[in-house]
Amino acid sequence: MSYREFLHRVPKAELHCHVVSTIRPQRLLDWAAERGVALPTRDLAALSTYRGLADFLAVFNAAHAVFRTPQDLALVAYEGVADAVASSNLRYREHTVNPDAFSPQGFALADVLDGLTAGLRRAEEEFGVGFGVVVALQRGRDLATAEALLDGVLALGRPEVVGFGQDDLAASGLEAATDWAPVYARAAAAGLRRTAHVGEIATASAASVLQAWDVLGLDRVDHGYHVLDDEECVRGALERGVRFDVTPVSAHLLSGWPLDAAHPVARMLRAGLDVNLSTDDETFFATSLATEYEHVGLGMGFGPDVVERLCRAGVEAAFCDESTREHLREAFSAQLHALRGELL
Ligand SMILES: [Zn+2]
Numbered sequence: 001m002s003y004r005e006f007l008h009r010v011p012k013a014e015l016h017c018h019v020v021s022t023i024r025p026q027r028l029l030d031w032a033a034e035r036g037v038a039l040p041t042r043d044l045a046a047l048s049t050y051r052g053l054a055d056f057l058a059v060f061n062a063a064h065a066v067f068r069t070p071q072d073l074a075l076v077a078y079e080g081v082a083d084a085v086a087s088s089n090l091r092y093r094e095h096t097v098n099p100d101a102f103s104p105q106g107f108a109l110a111d112v113l114d115g116l117t118a119g120l121r122r123a124e125e126e127f128g129v130g131f132g133v134v135v136a137l138q139r140g141r142d143l144a145t146a147e148a149l150l151d152g153v154l155a156l157g158r159p160e161v162v163g164f165g166q167d168d169l170a171a172s173g174l175e176a177a178t179d180w181a182p183v184y185a186r187a188a189a190a191g192l193r194r195t196a197h198v199g200e201i202a203t204a205s206a207a208s209v210l211q212a213w214d215v216l217g218l219d220r221v222d223h224g225y226h227v228l229d230d231e232e233c234v235r236g237a238l239e240r241g242v243r244f245d246v247t248p249v250s251a252h253l254l255s256g257w258p259l260d261a262a263h264p265v266a267r268m269l270r271a272g273l274d275v276n277l278s279t280d281d282e283t284f285f286a287t288s289l290a291t292e293y294e295h296v297g298l299g300m301g302f303g304p305d306v307v308e309r310l311c312r313a314g315v316e317a318a319f320c321d322e323s324t325r326e327h328l329r330e331a332f333s334a335q336l337h338a339l340r341g342e343l344l
Pocket of ligand 1: 016018197
C-alpha cells in the first residue's frame with residue numbers, strides 16, 4: 001500500500017465540520033436554481049476561490065437559504081457522512097450547525113436539530129459512524145440572540161447536542177470570541193462542552209486564543225493558528241493542554257499559508273500542540289478529510305507516527321461519552337495497526 005493510500009484509509013474522527021458545507025456541490029446548485037436562491041456564483045470551480053474569510057462567508061451564509069424542510073437537512077447530513085466514509089474512512093463526526101442561519105427560511109430550532117439528527121441516525125445505522133451536534137451561535141448577531149438560542153437548546157434537551165460553539169464573524173469583522181462569555185458560562189453550567197473559532201484571521205492575536213480558552217472555559221479551539229505568533233502563548237497552550245481543531249486547506253485558501261512545512265498546522269505539530277484534523281467547509285473549499293491528511297502526510301512531510309497521532313487526537317478531543325470513546329480507541333488501534341503493517 002502506498003503512503004497516499006494509507007493516508008486515505010486511516011480511521012478518522014472529524015470535529016470541526018459545518019454541516020451545511022457537506023452539501024454535494026451539484027445539489028447546492030440544483031436547489032438554488034429550483035428554489036430561486038441567488039448564490040454569489042454558479043460556477044463550481046469558483047466556489048472554492050475566495051478573497052478572504054468575509055468573501056467565503058457570503059457564499060456560506062447564502063447556502064443556508066437553499067434549505068426548505070427538515071428532510072432537506074436530513075438528506076444533506078446523511079449524504080455528507082456517506083461521502084466522507086467513502087472518500088476518507090470517516091468513523092465519527094461532530095457536526096456544527098448554526099440554527100439562527102436557518103430561521104429566515106422558517107425553521108424552528110427543533111426543525112433544524114431533528115432534521116439533522118434524523119439524517120445522522122440513518123448514517124450511523126448504515127455506516128456505524130457515531131456523531132454529536134455542536135450548536136453554534138451567530139457572531140454577527142447580539143448576545144440576546146445567543147442567549148435565546150441556548151435557552152431553546154436547553155428547553156429541547158436533545159441528547160445529540162453535545163457542544164456549543166461559534167459561527168460567522170462579529171459585525172465588526174473581528175472574532176471577538178470572549179464577547180459571548182455570559183452565554184458560555186450558562187452552557188457550561190448546563191453540561192454542554194465548549195469550542196470557539198479563535199486565532200484564525202489576520203487581526204487575531206496569539207493572546208486571544210488563550211484568553212478565549214480561559215474566559216469561555218473552552219474544551220477545544222477551532223483553528224487557533226495565531227497562537228504561534230508568540231512563543232510564550234505556545235507554552236501557555238501546552239501547559240493548558242489546549243486542543244485545536246485545525247483545517248489545513250481552509251487556512252490555506254483564506255489566509256494564504258502554503259500547504260507545506262511552513263503551514264501553521266505543520267508548525268503546531270512540531271511545537272507539540274494537541275491538534276486534530278478537519279475539513280471545516282468541505283464543499284466550499286473543494287476538500288475532503290482524506291485530502292487534509294494527504295496535505296499533512298505528503299505536503300507537510302510528516303510520517304505515519306504523526307498521522308497516527310492526528311487520528312487518535314480526534315478521538316481524545318471528541319465530545320462523546322466515555323464508552324463511545326473507548327470503543328473508538330479500540331477500533332482505531334486495530335485499524336491503524338493493520339494499516340501500518342501493510343505500508344510499503
Ligand atoms: Zn469553522
